[in-house]
Amino acid sequence: MKQGIYVGSATGQIGYALVPMIARGIMLGPDQPVILHMLDIEPAAESLNALKMELIDAAFPLLKGVVATTDVVEACKGVNIAVMVGGFRRKEGMERKDVMAKNVSIYKAQASALEKHAAADCKVLVVANPANTNALILKEFAPSIPEKNITCLIRLDHNRALGQIADKLDVQVSDVKNVIIWGNHSSTQYPDVNHATVTTSSGEKSVRELIADDHWLSSEFITTVQQRGAAIIKARKLSSALSAASAACDHIHDWVLGTPKGTWVSMGVYSDGSYGIQPGLIYSFPVTCEKGNWSIVKGLKINEFSRAKMDTTAEELAEEKSLAYSCLN
Numbered sequence: 001m002k003q004g005i006y007v008g009s010a011t012g013q014i015g016y017a018l019v020p021m022i023a024r025g026i027m028l029g030p031d032q033p034v035i036l037h038m039l040d041i042e043p044a045a046e047s048l049n050a051l052k053m054e055l056i057d058a059a060f061p062l063l064k065g066v067v068a069t070t071d072v073v074e075a076c077k078g079v080n081i082a083v084m085v086g087g088f089r090r091k092e093g094m095e096r097k098d099v100m101a102k103n104v105s106i107y108k109a110q111a112s113a114l115e116k117h118a119a120a121d122c123k124v125l126v127v128a129n130p131a132n133t134n135a136l137i138l139k140e141f142a143p144s145i146p147e148k149n150i151t152c153l154i155r156l157d158h159n160r161a162l163g164q165i166a167d168k169l170d171v172q173v174s175d176v177k178n179v180i181i182w183g184n185h186s187s188t189q190y191p192d193v194n195h196a197t198v199t200t201s202s203g204e205k206s207v208r209e210l211i212a213d214d215h216w217l218s219s220e221f222i223t224t225v226q227q228r229g230a231a232i233i234k235a236r237k238l239s240s241a242l243s244a245a246s247a248a249c250d251h252i253h254d255w256v257l258g259t260p261k262g263t264w265v266s267m268g269v270y271s272d273g274s275y276g277i278q279p280g281l282i283y284s285f286p287v288t289c290e291k292g293n294w295s296i297v298k299g300l301k302i303n304e305f306s307r308a309k310m311d312t313t314a315e316e317l318a319e320e321k322s323l324a325y326s327c328l329n
Contacts, residue, residue, distance in 0.1 A: 004079040009086030010038035011047040013241035023060035027249040035065035039075035076113040087128025111141035126152040152268030154284040156247035181266040183313025190309035191225040
């Protein structure tokens with residue numbers, strides 16, 4: 001059965017990197033036929049049509065159709081998965097509240113269209129920043145979409161953390177697992193390696209034991225992951241696109257097809273109060289996925305250092321939430 005996949009802001013940097021990955025089967029696997037539903041704003045209509053032409057020219061065997069439109073209702077019709085890439089970025093001199101107000105209006109239109117026209121079990125991934133809070137706004141305007149079906153992208157930060165550990169230890173990134181990103185997709189997020197392991201020739205070893213440098217793990221490692229996006233903007237003069245698109249594919253792939261046994265990933269999901277995080281925030285937790293559902297990993301030991309970091313990022317999310325809700329009226 002074909003899966004309809006909605007990509008908002010399809011001609012943007014992330015969208016342009018993402019659509020060929022989806023068409024090639026990286027998101028849903030090498031046997032899953034897909035129909036791409038691409039949306040963009042009216043001024044990008046010509047670019048959108050060009051992107052459709054390129055997708056046809058690439059002759060992807062799994063791509064069974066392309067909808068390229070500036071009409072949000074047409075874009076959302078019957079989709080099974082929605083990747084919300086579009087959002088309003090903060091510009092110089094703008095107040096946070098102004099940015100939030102713009103995102104509220106963008107997400108209101110898309111949320112209403114998804115609620116009315118997407119498949120009943122549509123899974124939603126919010127990529128555009130502020131991702132956690134944009135996901136909350138979307139939920140507000142699409143009350144019939146189940147809470148479990150609205151998530152935000154933290155996998156980019158999770159992958160960045162894996163990459164830093166692999167680089168430090170000079171091991172394959174595939175041998176590192178179970179890092180955690182707690183909280184917000186912002187510079188307050190907390191990359192936590194206390195439960196992370198590396199597969200070595202003599203079995204699984206803890207990351208802490210192998211790196212044997214607590215100072216690095218509680219300082220430089222954390223700030224490198226927290227500020228990686230800013231470092232890329234500085235070097236590239238544009239934000240992370242390829243790695244964000246790849247992370248979006250990883251997020252949906254694991255959510256739909258499941259996480260490997262004994263492995264968890266970080267996803268921005270509705271807090272149920274686990275680990276003392278206020279319910280009703282979209283907060284990044286370690287999760288496992290099975291049969292299209294995610295579950296928060298429970299019962300992990302949290303030390304004092306971690307507790308303080310987890311609370312700081314939760315406080316920022318609570319502030320963002322109240323700011324967003326003040327723009328809803």
